[in-house]
Amino acid sequence: MFFKDIYGNTAVKHHLVRMVEDNRLSHAILFSGQEGDAKLQLAIAFAAYLNCENPHDGDACGKCPSCIQMEKLSHPELHFIFPIAGSVKKSSEPSSSDYIEEWRDFITKTDGLGTLSDWYDSIGVTTGQGIINANDCNNIIRTLSYTSYQSKYKVVIMWMIERLFHAAAPKLLKILEEPPEDTLFILISEDRSAILDTILSRTQTLSIPAFTANDVSSYLQARFNIPAEEAAKFAEFSDGNAAMAVNMVLSPESNSNFFDEFIQWMRICLQADMLKILPFVDDFSKNNREKVLMFLRSSLSLLRQALYLNTTGKMSIPIPESQMATFTKFAQFVSPSNITIFNTAINQTIYRIERNGLIPLLMTNLTINLCRAFKKK
Ligand SMILES: [Zn+2]
Numbered sequence: 001m002f003f004k005d006i007y008g009n010t011a012v013k014h015h016l017v018r019m020v021e022d023n024r025l026s027h028a029i030l031f032s033g034q035e036g037d038a039k040l041q042l043a044i045a046f047a048a049y050l051n052c053e054n055p056h057d058g059d060a061c062g063k064c065p066s067c068i069q070m071e072k073l074s075h076p077e078l079h080f081i082f083p084i085a086g087s088v089k090k091s092s093e094p095s096s097s098d099y100i101e102e103w104r105d106f107i108t109k110t111d112g113l114g115t116l117s118d119w120y121d122s123i124g125v126t127t128g129q130g131i132i133n134a135n136d137c138n139n140i141i142r143t144l145s146y147t148s149y150q151s152k153y154k155v156v157i158m159w160m161i162e163r164l165f166h167a168a169a170p171k172l173l174k175i176l177e178e179p180p181e182d183t184l185f186i187l188i189s190e191d192r193s194a195i196l197d198t199i200l201s202r203t204q205t206l207s208i209p210a211f212t213a214n215d216v217s218s219y220l221q222a223r224f225n226i227p228a229e230e231a232a233k234f235a236e237f238s239d240g241n242a243a244m245a246v247n248m249v250l251s252p253e254s255n256s257n258f259f260d261e262f263i264q265w266m267r268i269c270l271q272a273d274m275l276k277i278l279p280f281v282d283d284f285s286k287n288n289r290e291k292v293l294m295f296l297r298s299s300l301s302l303l304r305q306a307l308y309l310n311t312t313g314k315m316s317i318p319i320p321e322s323q324m325a326t327f328t329k330f331a332q333f334v335s336p337s338n339i340t341i342f343n344t345a346i347n348q349t350i351y352r353i354e355r356n357g358l359i360p361l362l363m364t365n366l367t368i369n370l371c372r373a374f375k376k377k
Contacts, residue, residue: 001044001071001112003059007242008215009038012208016046017058026204028176028185030161032192033208035297036241040159041112042208043186044070047078047155050184066151073104077151079143083116083130083163084123095135099123111223115243116160116190117290129289132164137171144180154183161187162194169196176202191354210240224249237301244297259323262299265367266330272371277364285360292359296350300343306331307339333374341373 003013019025031039045060048070052060060067069075080103081096096103106114106122114122120130140156158164164172176185176199187203189195211219216235219242221228226249238245261284268276287295309315309331319327334342349366353359 001041001107002048002062002067003042003045004062005111006038006041006045007219008211009042009209012038012042012206013045013058015206016042017049020050025184027179027183028187028203030187030189030192030195030200030203030205031208032189032205034190034210034241035115036113036238036243036245037208037210038113038242039188039190039208040107040157043157043188044073044078044107044112046186047075047153047157047184050153050155051075051077051151073107075151077154079140079154079156080159081132081136081140081156082119082159083132085120085125085130093135095133095139097139110243110246113242113246115290115294116163117288117294118243118247120288120290130163132158132161132168134165134168134171137168137175141171141175144175144183152182154180155186156183157186157188159188161189161199162191164196164199169199173198173202194355211242212240216240216242216245220245220249237305239301241297244294258295258298259302259319259327261295262302263323263326263330265299266333269367269370270333270374272375277367281360281363281367284363289353289359292363293350293353296346296353300346303334303339303342303346306334307336310334311336338373338376341376342370345369345373 006013031043033039048060048067049055051066051070053064053066054061060070062071066075070078073080080100082099082103084094084096084099102123106119110118116130144154144156179185185203187195187199192200192205213232213235216238217228217231220226220231220234223246224231234245234248238248265280265284268280284292284295305315306327309328315324315327345366349362352362
């Protein structure tokens with residue numbers, strides 16, 4: 001993956017290239033952004049640029065031996081660390097390198113846009129959460145101590161650094177404090193506030209913007225060869241989250257499952273039926289944390305679309321014909337005054353769930369708050 005393969009993000013690409021040209025490259029950069037943006041793509045393209053033998057016009061050449069290895073994600077000085085779960089592969093001391101094949105496959109299949117939930121699915125983590133463990137930090141110290149003969153930079157990409165296990169933090173801090181020469185750490189995060197201050201203070205933060213709707217739309221057209229009009233609808237609904245847009249194109253049936261669950265939830269809220277809240281929440285809480293977060297984000301989009309439909313009479317999302325009548329009926333309950341309450345309540349719940357809040361408790365509170373908000377219509 002090279003800069004030319006990444007949609008939009010022109011300012012970030014320029015910024016990265018300028019850092020190298022002006023000799024201002026620090027040894028640790030935090031790429032901070034949100035789900036479905038270009039963080040990981042940019043990190044990989046930057047690693048390729050740094051090690052290219054003939055970079056020109058603000059990008060790697062794509063042809064030299066280094067670029068060829070970078071493209072296959074098999075460059076000997078490109079190192080990846082990412083969250084894993086120990087119980088999946090029967091190793092007493094699992095590390096990212098045990099999953100490197102799955103990881104390369106994951107990046108290739110998702111163009112580097114996959115979500116944490118997609119990653120867990122691809123390595124069979126169904127319950128609990130993955131972590132970046134201490135073994136990885138030990139391994140990287142060892143690996144970086146070998147002299148590099150063939151490349152300009154050793155690049156360590158640490159994906160979802162907020163998943164760093166707390167006991168592993170001192171090891172990472174030690175490397176960031178005394179970095180080996182010609183080594184660049186790119187830490188990638190979707191939740192900067194969950195990163196230890198001591199780590200933040202040793203890195204330079206680069207904010208990665210979400211894709212624009214145009215970027216997502218162009219990407220979908222190129223990847224799936226779908227009509228521009230259809231791509232634009234998915235792009236708008238996904239709100240710059242390319243991963244969500246891709247999932248919508250690939251599995252329309254899972255969207256409609258999501259949709260059914262959303263409508264079921266909204267019915268309970270509208271009826272303020274206390275007897276139904278607990279069974280719904282109980283059942284819903286069996287989903288893993290990432291799925292719950294995805295559901296809540298989709299619900300926010302659907303609520304916004306309901307307001308749009310209610311006020312303009314138009315739809316901008318791809319909802320199957322069979323669900324239109326239900327959605328139209330529901331939309332009349334969403335108004336400019338209650339949408340603000342929905343937004344705040346759902347976003348706060350997302351924030352707390354991301355910080356390991358108890359899902360059943362938070363979902364119960366949220367549902368009760370939404371019941372009240374509907375009454376304020
Ligand atoms: Zn090259």
